[in-house]
Amino acid sequence: MPAPDDPMMPSSFEGNEEFYETSRTTKLFRRIKEEPLIPIGMALTCWALYRASRSIRAGNDRDYTNKMFRRRIYAQAFTVAAMVGGSYYYADEHRARKNLENKVAEQKAKEKNRAWIKELEAREDERVELEKLAKGAK
Missing domain, CATH: 1.20.5 (Single alpha-helices involved in coiled-coils or other helix-helix interfaces)
Structure with a gap:
């Protein structure tokens, strides 16, 4: 048994490789850094959908609501294109x-x-x- 002042005290995580491997959040942030266009496209899609639903609830003009739904479709297309392009690029x-x-x-x-x-x-x-x-x- 090592002395208490020994810097190499045994750890309860020794032999547990999963503890030292990357966590889900680390992997998520690494993927966001690798392909930043996908989260941007997702955020734009959510924003357009949110604005369209707010417009429907408020009873505003249909033109604005339709405009937001078109923007949602464009943002989704952008996201899909970013996913396909990123898969080829990486x-x-x-x-x-x-x-x-x-x-x-x-x-x-x-x-x-x-x-x-x-x-x-x-x-x-x-x-x-x-x-x-x-x-x-x-």
Whole structure:
């Protein structure tokens, strides 16, 4: 057991890789930075829909309401175009990231398998030692 003043005190999160991996919010903000046009398009769509619904509730002129609904459609088209364009533009980067994630997952699986085999070997050695002790005691 390490001394209390040892800077490398064990953590309750040791061995928990999920704790150290990126969180959902980190991933969300990374994606927003990568493709900023999508959230902008979503915000414009929500704004136009909000203004149209306010106009309907207030009973204002139909022209303004229709204008807001057209803006909503344009904003949705812009968002879809941004999604398609971003998927083409970042396709190589996403593919490289996916390959890296697959390699990391594969390596983790191999390490887990090695640890499992090591544990089985240790148990087998323990069993053999107990059998030797049992035979020696007879």
